[in-house]
Amino acid sequence: MKIGLEIHVQLPTKTKLFCSCSTEAEKPNSAICPTCLGFPGSKPSLNKNALEYAIKISKMMNCQIADRTWFSRKTYFYPDLAKNFQITQYESPIGKDGHVVVDDKKIRIRRVHIEEDPAKMLHDKYKGQDFSLIDYNRSGIPLVEIVTEPDISSPKEARNFLKNLKLILDYVDVNIEKDGSIRTDANISVDEERVEIKNINGLKNVERALEFEYKRQSKLLKFNMKIVMETRHFDENTGATIESRSKEAEAEYGYIFEPDLPVLRLNEFKLETPETPEQKLKRLIDKFKISEEQIKDVRVIIYHSKRASENFESWGGECMEYGIKVDVVWFKNNLLPLSRVVTGTPTILKKLEDGEISDFTAKKMFKNLIETGKIGEFKEIEKDDSKLLDIVDDFFKENMNAIEDAKQNPKALNFIIGRIMKKTQGKYKSKKVYEIVKNKIDESL
């Protein structure tokens, strides 16, 4: 099975690709101007930020960046196309011949280029609507198109590829949560003939569409029926791919150079190569002297998101300042789930490491830090255990059945420990409390 993907990603620029209209608009046809509406006499003007995004994405995917690139006109007639041609890149994409590695497999990237998004069309906003309604707010929004070679060999692999792509995009600050911000055309051939599924919205649907199509093609082959080379579209509601009503498959776009735009000499473009997840991983392992066993945990953090890896790096730096070990697992369990940076945790961790506070106290202080932003008072650990023995004795005197319950049910044991921890206000390490309570239970046979 061979799968190739053509992915269109909307870039999070403030303005459109060829005009200064905003990319955020609520009311239909409110962020429009003569250029994105294709009015006679209007001219395009290239958004530098969009170009920068495209170059960064190309570099992240290990593409060769073109020395010289230009834009092309792709001409075809459709109501969502303001000029009845789309400005795209044909002969000279910004990036080409790249690759990404997904689960140790190399997926080749044929090309990365930029183009403008067409308008949005509504076909059934009103009952019995027998015309189209067009909203040009979307017309002209910058898209990056990423085309893979047909190196993907299963719908699951496609999903993993897209997960990886999502991370790469995150690492260049391109977020694809918004509906419609990522659309894919998927080409899949189980045997010889290739079927194209056009315009699949979002990432999850790509795997769904491919799964369905794989099953469909396999079934046809099983019954010795012909697979027709065709274009289909994906129905989100039914999860099925459906034959496209013939949109006159004349792929005759008559590409010419776009004469209203400049030629771009990209070797003059000074742009930092953004750090890839793998590069960041290697660098942080080295920087924080991460042990062998903790590498897989760092990988989880790095591959979670750019934000998480940046939080980890700043937190790790803090730990190093305090001279405490960078405990990756602690970060993963406590700070990774947070959506914001929390500074100050290493002071707590240092006290814990030095045995000055109990883990219970540490947890409380940490919770307080997250909620109030302040560290608060350190409740020092009680060094003398004799008092604890008394407290435990008292507890069992008040709760006669507790010992029996604990013997039967390990959960009850945890409950007891929790109660005593609370009562002692974390003055004792939970480990110590466990020791003493367990002894007490074992003793009373």
Add this chain to the structure above:
Amino acid sequence: MDIIEKTIKLCRLEMNQDEIEKIKKDVENILDVFSTLSDLQEDEMAFHSVPIENIYRNDEVKKFENVDELLSQTKTLDNYIKGPKVL
């Protein structure tokens, strides 16, 4: 359908037989002259007559001040622009 007829259709133009015959003759005449371009030695392509390179615009929003004027040029419904149906 020959290539000229295919081209006419591609341009979204309709012509009757007489018009097609006439335009075929005209185009063939003209292309005869154009075909002399093949005699020319290969050279780099000049996209513009003067070099036009690396011109960009900063990513700053500028609202068009006459959006209503744009929409008043055509048929609209609830601020959507009306167009022909697409099956």
Add this chain to the structure above:
Amino acid sequence: MKIQEFMKLDKNVRGEYYPKLVEELKKMNKEYEVFSTINEQTIDQDYSYHYSVKDNICTKGIESKAGSKILEGYKPPFNATVIDKLNEGFMLGKTNMDEFGFGTFSVNSAYGIPKNPFDKNRSCGGSSGGAAAAVSLIKNHVAIGESTGGSISCPASFTGVIGFTPTYGRVSRYGLIDYGNSLDKIGVLARYMDDVEYILKKISGKDAKDPTSMNQNNEEIKEETSKKIAIPKQIIENVDDKIMKEFWNSIAHMEYEIVDIPNLKYAVSSYYVLATAEASTNLARYCGIRYGVGGEDFTKPYNKFFSDVRTNSFGEEAKRRIVLGTYVRMAGYRDQYYYKALQARNTIIKDLKKIFKDFDMIASPTMPIISPRFDEISKLKPIDVYMLDFITIPPNLAGFPHVSLPMAYTPMPVGIQFVADHWKEGKLINIGKEWEMNHEYKFGDLVGGIK
């Protein structure tokens, strides 16, 4: 009188003059069909001079139809940049032209065919025919025109006025309804070189809204003397004898040499391939939605909806160029036509630039013939019409600034074309001023005039 003199008049004199001028114009226009729209708006401020605009240049709130039925009633919601720059002038009206610029005689106009001031049975040339006629017929007037393959030079030559086409990218094309984006240039038609210079300096300059105008330097256009002239052998071999006689007479006192530029023979093909290829994409947008002539029945399948509007509203020449332009860029043909034409442009630019190393300017008659009669024109085949542009096409294809100056009257006007290197408008201004001192220009002079 020249613009600078007109500007010195008392503003009340001007204020009274304009409405009278408009009235005279309306009468004249019935006969000569120079304007598709005459500006009848009340004049609420003092305007230093008056000018007209070729109808493919957008004027806010005033119909801009580019000579085409498909833009009937279209009033742009914005001004072309050149219009904003000429805000101290009174815009008299929009001049008639060949549809979208497709033509050499302004006969392909949906709104009236301008008549030659010297002989109403003859063409004004094209595609800026109305602009040239306006300058000849209206006193104290300047016209904004546009050239893709010679559309300023040709009508200037046929009607006996100055037609100045600047370097490609010198004047912003923002608001110019596109014909061939890599070839279109906005320029000036006038009676005096001083007027050309004044207007040219006003409309030139970088405009961020048109990226192709951003390459020029910021220096002002400075007059430069020019002496040495090259005359291409290939050009003069194919011009009417009578015109050549006038040409040799006119340049007798100049320092010139005949040069050989064999690759010029590819210029017409290269130009028409590129121009029609670009035009066919520029005209794709006209389909009955968003602006212009609208489709009525949205329930029609969309391709039929588009075809109906386009078939009914484009003229014959427009359709021919759309078909031609689509053909030459189709897969399978693109290599031998479109890509080849781009290469030819490069070759010709290099060859001409070599000439400019040794010579200040290239000179020849502007057109190979005098303006034909309308009945003669209707007998011409399309390819014959295209070939008549063989003199104006090379500088247009290569983006060199060029000017057509009235050279002689046979009795029909005949022009001489001077071409300079990129950005060397100053040399043309210089030769134009000199030329003017030694030649007596004749104009139609039917309308206007300050006592």
